[in-house]
Amino acid sequence: MPKIKLPTKSPRIDMTPMVDTFCVILIFLMLTATMSSPEPAPVSTPYSISEKPTPDFNAMTFLLSADGKVFMNFDNGPDTLLKFRPKVLAEMGKRYGIEFTDAEYREFEKYPSSMGVPIAQMKAFLSTQDGAARKELQVGIPMDSTDNQLAMWIQYARTVNPNIQAVIRGDTQTEFPVVKRVLDILQDLNVKRFSLITSLEAAKINLEEIQQ
């Protein structure tokens, strides 16, 4: 019987479709990516059943870290179309008698995450590019009654952008007096509605249990 001889061929897998798929996935991920900018303090938010999404603009976010520092951010990231960040800084500068240069305004405008720098150190903070030095300067916004800079920030943010909403992003372990202090400052400035950032978690309720 004659044997059928298979031609010797190096087995090759055509990788083209795979590459195509990868390309599509990669492009999708690159476009949908919302880069999480590094926060000055790690924060693990508490859970709730709320499904309302976080506002992307017209928001001022207060970051309350676990060790009781308060940081502030406008519009959750670099400034959006409204460009009100430099205006707020200008007002703050006027109030505290500090002149900022154009470069510093630009730096303030594009700073991607929350800031917790006392206004006296703001100039040094904006002029350095060194991450470690910046971290050193982030000591939290002062908010005691003698030097309540947080209230000033809130006030000027609200005069520059009247539609601004207050958003609080706190760590689960943040001590309550810090939260209370921020709430008090907001209440004093007549901000009564605000949002708390949480992560979504489903809650189950057994209807039978409460029927008795």
Added chain:
Amino acid sequence: MAEIIQQEKGKRGGKKRAKRIIPHMDMTPMVDLMMLLITFFMLTTSMAKAKVMDITLPDKITDPNQEAPKISASRTLNIILGPENKIFWYPGGVKPEEYNNLPPLMETDFSPKGVRQLLLERNRALFRKIADFKQQVITGKIDISQDSLAGAIRSLKNVDDTGPIVLIKAYKAANYGNFVDILDEMNICGIARYTFVDIAWYEEKMVEFAMGGASASSRTSSN
């Protein structure tokens, strides 16, 4: 796509026949790189956007002559967030004059059997109403859009006069997680009327008394 098939135009009568070769590109490095990028993007992107929970605080009373709004004591439920994830509660109101005879605080926790049970027991009528309404929407008996559903539930809550009026207070040793958790419980249980108020000095005393009892006993046991 990446394979280019070279077709030799056959030269008629040509002496030499060029061997047909299909040039293959080695795509492995490219695939490797893409894998790497995909992994990077998958790990760095945060797909789930953070959610927010809205809360409204009452007006601050700045005028000393202005009195706090009166609420009926029988419907009032005071919840005090204590240290170590404890919740203390007592019904009704306490007059500061009676500080020698303060009511004892009941203790509960954040488990579904704890504060949720407590709230649902008191809010049963309204909760059933809301649940029935939602059920009717799901089964299609009531035709309503998703937007007006929230409004309809809100109006159900507004007309309710049976549920408790919950006053949330926080002792100084509580943390932010407790605060969000208790507000979340209010939403879960469909409590129509709740607000966050400052803790009064006699309530702090009540918490310290309730805690003191526990810590005193533990101190004696450790000695």
